[in-house]
Amino acid sequence: MIRLIQAEIKHAQPISELIQALAKKYVCPTCDESFHETLLGSMTSQSIKEYIQSGYQYHIAIDPESNIIAVIGMRDSNHLYHLFVSDDYQGQGIARKLWEMAKSASLRHTRHTHFTVNSAVNAEHVYKNFGFKRIAGIRTRGGMVDVPMRLDLSENV
Template identity: 55%
Template sequence: MALSIRGATLEDAKGISDLIVPLTKKYVCPTCDESVHNALITSMSEGNIVNYLSQNYQYVVAVDEKSEIIGVAGIRDSSHLFHLFVSDNYQGQGLSRKLWERIKSEALTNGNSGRFTVNSAINSESIYLSFGFIRTGEIRNRDGMIDIPMELETAC
């Protein structure tokens, strides 16, 4: 299997949304209050991904040999990891780490001083811990959105 990771473009918005919406429904929504499910899913629509790509967000995508998007990482302001998703068929193969390393490297190139944050879904904490993130607070409920604030300080 030939996989590659590249910077995302506006033309990738639909593919990114098509990947992350079902994964969010499967893995994130069950850990949050039902009252936020629609807002969460809407935030990942093609139109919103276009908005993110047009603003202060940077995305990288992993594509397979058919150029289908199988993984994505998005970062806001070169410091806050906003999205990190890998297709079920490719999980457990180190792809999330490769996506993280690529987006982190680009953020550092773009002026990040070495501090990153993420609001981890409950069932994603172990992945971020393996990347070196640490909890900065307890599990929190922000109007139904359940997450864990985490950060990573890295030497540049």
């Protein structure tokens, strides 16, 4: 049985290991090579600890052997910052469950009217399935290639 819980500082290392491995496989190939080090550097264990300490909200999915198999991170409670699911668990609805958990947690504390995400080019379909829409085309910023997207809650009542 997969459990979903709020992440704590003690989870920073396994979160980092999961998202760095998946970012190398799925995100780095869509970005300029010059940006890979910066991207992966933002996903170190120390970075994840600092994000959690500064108020980012992370939720994780844990398998029966207590391995972290998926993670979602929210910045400022309305920007989806990280969403990664281990290859073995993709396509099982875990990303959606984590998104619903993170969204509900955000809405318990604030009255947001929208959420945003800067989607990796090859993950855009995931966010579209959550109701996000493009707010601009594919963009490149300092080597990072992404798609800015927004979910307006008034449109998804």
